Amino acid sequence: MLSVEQAGQIDPWLGQSVECACGKTHSVSIRKVVIERGALDALPSYAQERGYSELLLVVDKNTLDAAGRELLGLCKAAHLNVSLCVLGADERGELAADERVIVQLMLNVTPAVQAIVAVGSGTIHDVVRFVSHKMDRAFFSVPTAPSVDGFASVGAPLIIGGFKQTIAACAPEAIFADLALLAKSPKALIAAGFGDMLGKYTSLADWQLGRVLFGEPHCELADEMTRQGLAMCVDYVDEIAEGSELGMRKLMEGLTLSGISMLLVGHSRPASxxxxxxxxxxxxxxxxxxxRALLHGAKVxxxxxxxxxxxxxxxxxxxxxxxxxxxxxxxxxxxxxxxxxxxxxxxxxxxxxxxxxxxxxxxxxxxxxxxxxxxxxxxxxxxxxxxxxxxxxxxxxxxxxxALRRVGGPxxxxxxxxxxxxxxxxxxxxxxxxxxxxxxxxxxxx
Ligand SMILES: [Zn+2]
Ligand SMILES: [Zn+2]
Incomplete structure (x- = not known):
């Protein structure tokens, strides 16, 4: 029987449906989370297990070098049919989760594609999350930097007509976070992920204000899960600042817990x-x-x-x-x-x-x-x-x-x-x- 005592762990919740004390039934659609050195190796065999033989890897020019090519090789070696979509920057050299990029990806999703793999940080995930949901394909996540808590979540923050809105889409079916890859990611992205987590102090308090003043629905489990994810990051701030694998594990686990807590309640209230x-x-x-855009977590x-x-x-x-x-x-x-x-x-x-x-x-x-x-x-x-x-x-x-200063963030x-x-x-x-x-x-x- 799952209980709030397990709120600081990821695995017990995967693929589960829980009758919660808040009165709701929460379901976690994520089936697998691998946070370890060499996690990329686990992706092809997982795809085969699930019967997906046609994969589309979505990268930008940076993540193609960081992980895309390696993953492409691993998938080919496992005899998967795999194609690549390299999302292009706009005239300012930027990649935003907007109409332009959404259409670019949609054009690359052939009828044969069964699963779309986001290889990158937040923006690539948001675009893939939206498109795989709309086009009814499986969605795999390969974070290349621990920069946001959105990997595991269900909402896709998109910029449509210049307005930032969060559109309900789907969570990834599986997440493969390679610690060696995360440890090599730019310091600014690591600091941004930490900043996104630090924001949970105030998002959780805001949710409490809603509960106290308006009787807004509240979930103790989602609250506790976010809190534990936050505590993990704060307790390991020095390891995160060093970029050690232990630090990356704690930060990635914290970000994932925050994402799962949003999945539980079906909205971003605990985390935003x-x-x-x-x-x-x-x-x-x-x-x-x-x-030019600033990093999400740095702003948060x-x-x-x-x-x-x-x-x-x-x-x-x-x-x-x-x-x-x-x-x-x-x-x-x-x-x-x-x-x-x-x-x-x-x-x-x-x-x-x-x-x-x-x-x-x-x-x-x-x-x-x-x-x-x-x-x-x-x-x-x-x-x-x-x-x-x-x-x-x-x-x-x-x-x-x-705390932000210690990880080198603004x-x-x-x-x-x-x-x-x-x-x-x-x-x-x-x-x-x-x-x-x-x-x-x-x-x-x-
Ligand atoms: Zn955020
Ligand atoms: Zn609940």
Whole structure:
């Protein structure tokens, strides 16, 4: 019988369906995870076991050199029919998970292809995840760098028409993470993976805020699994910084656990909160300004430090101080009515405002405040002791910055390459990236 005590392990959950204490039945569709030196060797025999003889390997020019050629050779040696799709960069030399790349891959999926293998980091996985789901092919994952927690997850964050949205697709059937390969990956990608994990401190707290304030559904198992994955990475920060195989194992296991926790609940709530909204907001502005993209995990790490600052400020407030702050805002008329939210979204999102209005249930011009929104200020005051406890559980921002520094990742927007004006805008507008309760939304009352 599976229980929350096994939340820090991967294998017991693979291919399982669990009747959870949260009232839901969770299924993990991933059947196999190999995290070891030489994991690539295990892929051809697994494909044969499953009866897949036609494989398509998806790489870019970097991952072709890092692992693609080797895997191609291994598959051929095992007498598999294997073809290669090399995704090309755009005119800025970038590979983004967008319409252009999706179509490029779809054109390469012949009727004979049974399984598509993502050989790369986050972007290649997101594109393969989406296409294999839409075209009903098996999906294998070969991470070439421990850079994101998205390998194991089900959602594909794609940029469609310049708007970053997460589209439900499928998890890989099997993951083959070769530790020797991960240890050779660029330090910046390793630091980014660590940053993506550090963001779980604030995403988990955001999920708790939703539970405390709105009674949002919560799952103790998914929460604990993410927490254990995070703890693993924090406990082995020095090994991760060194790029040792032990460090890579811990980081990859942590990222995988975070991915599985999203699979359990069927959404990204445990792993993605205000820190991801800030990161997505920066990313969309960069796209609008036609600037080179920053690494996802690098942005998330820096954004988590920012979110931890908001948590620190909230944790310092007494119930009386919160009641006074809210009363003062209401007296000034400084509250977000649907009309003002609509104005902010127009100001903050420009050409993609319509998609953001829809995400926030504000597409109809006569959208009114829900009863929930009207009651919220009162709930914040009444439930402040519990809210404050959630806030107090987030480590101080300085501690998060220190951990990022140890793995060599950026810790401030300045080091990351995001201007102070953009940070200011994002603290105002990023809450609309997703209709999800976070510390950014709470902070607007304090
Ligand atoms: Zn992430
Ligand atoms: Zn559950």
């Amino acid at each position: 909160g205000g820190e991801h909204h800030l990161s997505h907001y920066w990313e969309m502005r960069f796209i609008q300004q036609r600037r 790490g820096v954004a988590a430090v920012q979110m931890a600052k908001l948590y620190e400020a909230a944790a310092a407030l007494s119930k009386e101080a919160v009641a006074a702050a809210i009363a003062e805002r209401q007296a000034r008329g400084d509250v977000l009515t649907p009309e003002r939210m609509r104005e902010q979204i127009q100001a903050g999102y420009g050409s993609i405002a319509d998609q953001v209005l829809a995400e926030n249930g504000l597409a109809a011009l006569d959208a009114t405040e829900s009863a929930e929104q009207q009651e919220l200020p009162q709930w914040i005051i009444e439930r402040w002791d519990e809210v404050r406890a959630v806030c107090g559980n987030v480590p101080p921002s300085g501690q998060l910055a220190d 810790t401030t927007v300045d080091e990351l390459g995001v201007e102070p004006e953009l940070l200011e805008d994002s603290l105002k507008y990023a809450k609309y990236v997703r209709n999800r309760y976070t510390i950014i939304r709470l902070h607007q009352w304090l």
